[in-house]
Amino acid sequence: MNELSARxxxxxxxxxxxxxxxxxxxxxxxxxxxxxxxxxxRSPVMVDTLEAVLKIAKSNGAVLLLGESGTGKELxxxxxxxxxxxAVNRYIAINCGAIPEDLLEAELFGYEKGAFTGADxxxxxxxxxxxxxxxxxxxxxxxxxxxxxxxxxxLQEKRYSPLGGNHPLEADVRIIAAxxxxxVRAVQNGKFREDLFYRLNVLPVFMAPLRERGGDIMSLLxxxxxxASIDHGMDEPCQFSNDALKIxxxxxxxxxxxELQNVVERAVVLSGGGMIxxxxxxxxxxxxxxxxxxxxxxxxxxxxxxxxxxxxxxxPLFETFDATSLMAITGSEGKVSLPHExxxxxxxMEMIENTLIIQALERTxxxxxxxxxxxxxxxxxxxxxxxxxxxxxxxGTMAEFKKQPT
Ligand SMILES: Nc1ncnc2c1ncn2[C@@H]1O[C@H](COP(=O)(O)OP(=O)(O)OP(=O)(O)O)[C@@H](O)[C@H]1O
Ligand SMILES: [Mg+2]
Numbered sequence: 398m399n400e401l402s403a404r405x406x407x408x409x410x411x412x413x414x415x416x417x418x419x420x421x422x423x424x425x426x427x428x429x430x431x432x433x434x435x436x437x438x439r440s441p442v443m444v445d446t447l448e449a450v451l452k453i454a455k456s457n458g459a460v461l462l463l464g465e466s467g468t469g470k471e472l473x474x475x476x477x478x479x480x481x482x483x484a485v486n487r488y489i490a491i492n493c494g495a496i497p498e499d500l501l502e503a504e505l506f507g508y509e510k511g512a513f514t515g516a517d518x519x520x521x522x523x524x525x526x527x528x529x530x531x532x533x534x535x536x537x538x539x540x541x542x543x544x545x546x547x548x549x550x551x552l553q554e555k556r557y558s559p560l561g562g563n564h565p566l567e568a569d570v571r572i573i574a575a576x577x578x579x580x581v582r583a584v585q586n587g588k589f590r591e592d593l594f595y596r597l598n599v600l601p602v603f604m605a606p607l608r609e610r611g612g613d614i615m616s617l618l619x620x621x622x623x624x625a626s627i628d629h630g631m632d633e634p635c636q637f638s639n640d641a642l643k644i645x646x647x648x649x650x651x652x653x654x655x656e657l658q659n660v661v662e663r664a665v666v667l668s669g670g671g672m673i674x675x676x677x678x679x680x681x682x683x684x685x686x687x688x689x690x691x692x693x694x695x696x697x698x699x700x701x702x703x704x705x706x707x708x709x710x711x712x713p714l715f716e717t718f719d720a721t722s723l724m725a726i727t728g729s730e731g732k733v734s735l736p737h738e739x740x741x742x743x744x745x746m747e748m749i750e751n752t753l754i755i756q757a758l759e760r761t762x763x764x765x766x767x768x769x770x771x772x773x774x775x776x777x778x779x780x781x782x783x784x785x786x787x788x789x790x791x792x793g794t795m796a797e798f799k800k801q802p803t
Contacts, residue, residue: 412484433476436469437620438613441740442605443667453600454480459552460595461537462575467655470575471535473602478531483571486530489523494539502544503560505532506551512561524557537574537597538583542590549593572597607650607657611740614646614657621658626664635665637673644686645678754782 428736429447430439453460454477462470471490478488496504503513507522521533534540542546551557552572574597583589594800607614618637626634637645641664650656664677675683753772761767769779 440611440613449777458599460573460600462602465606466577467653468604473531483530487527488531489527490533492535494536498541508560509562529569531571536575538578539578545590545593552596607653621661625662631670641675
């Protein structure tokens with residue numbers, strides 16, 4: 398384990414802190430935060446999706462995950478299985494587009510010995526292996542029509558026959574399917590069976606593109622920054638310069654979370670540690686930034702850099718967390734405005750308040766009297782808020798992280 402991972406084991410330091418802060422800010426949503434620890438992003442649209450997914454997981458119906466590439470459909474599919482009553486049994490993920498038709502059929506339904514040339518032994522198949530579990534059919538839009546018919550029959554009859562077999566077997570498997578293509582159009586074009594579409598579309602879940610998820614971009618940047626720094630053996634987490642951060646925040650992310658993850662990893666490697674500047678961002682991001690309306694960032698920069706210039710103990714991770722709150726409501730013109738998808742005002746205001754409280758405690762070396770003065774609060778009010786929001790523990794984690802020698 399390197400120095401950084403010792404201090405921020407598996408990024409727990411940052412994540413736990415963010416979770417705690419947000420938990421405190423929105424206690425009614427705690428169950429969602431606990432249920433999906435691996436899923437980063439607490440924008441209102443994401444929380445709504447996760448709340449729906451939590452309910453869906455407890456049911457037994459077929460799920461259809463829709464959304465652009467890289468939005469996290471596969472992540473959600475495995476979370477649904479993990480949170481379902483089927484979790485004790487197997488979860489098998491199959492990419493329908495990556496396997497040739499005949500092989501996919503044999504893999505799904507299994508075969509008897511001698512069923513075809515080369516079948517020198519019996520094979521159970523995924524439906525047998527995932528009995529009482531879950532099968533995730535990724536890229537379902539690519540499933541050949543002949544197999545669509547077979548799958549439909551299995552879903553209707555709850556039985557299937559292995560290739561070359563005479564006795565149908567029970568199919569007790571939950572199907573989660575996913576696609577990034579427009580299945581309705583595929584049905585209209587005769588590429589996807591309408592009856593199968595309705596069978597699969599019992600519980601649809603739409604994963605919103607990253608550009609519509611408000612502050613999630615910043616949380617994901619922070620998360621993957623720490624992860625990539627650890628993965629590449631850095632002793633300190635890299636940081637984005639404010640300019641780089643603004644460009645990344647305003648980018649449209651057509652490849653969604655996958656693209657963001659790759660961009661961060663590449664930038665971490667290219668920077669070799671330390672500060673990641675604009676020059677370490679990929680060409681397509683810089684090009685799209687230049688094409689966009691030039692943004693007079695001055696007003697934003699005042700907000701964005703205030704913590705940096707006034708804090709005695711600058712915290713790279715906290716700077717981005719802070720920016721998450723602010724960037725969610727400030728667009729490229731730097732004016733506070735209500736985003737299209739709306740905001741959770743209570744969560745947002747409490748995040749900003751928590752941010753300032755922690756910074757006041759940092760700056761005063763955890764002196765509650767002085768911190769309260771900086772915040773214009775009396776000491777009792779500050780202490781009450783710390784207790785309510787569990788900030789003492791959070792701050793302890795961060796102070797410990799920052800006091801480590803480099
Ligand atoms: N909210 C999230 N938090 C953390 N990691 C995420 C999140 N969403 C996606 N990822 C990560 O981004 C990558 C892409 O996600 P995933 O494979 O689930 O996308 P997908 O929607 O299935 O994409 P495709 O349609 O291209 O198959 C994965 O490495 C996944 O772990
Ligand atoms: Mg996928």
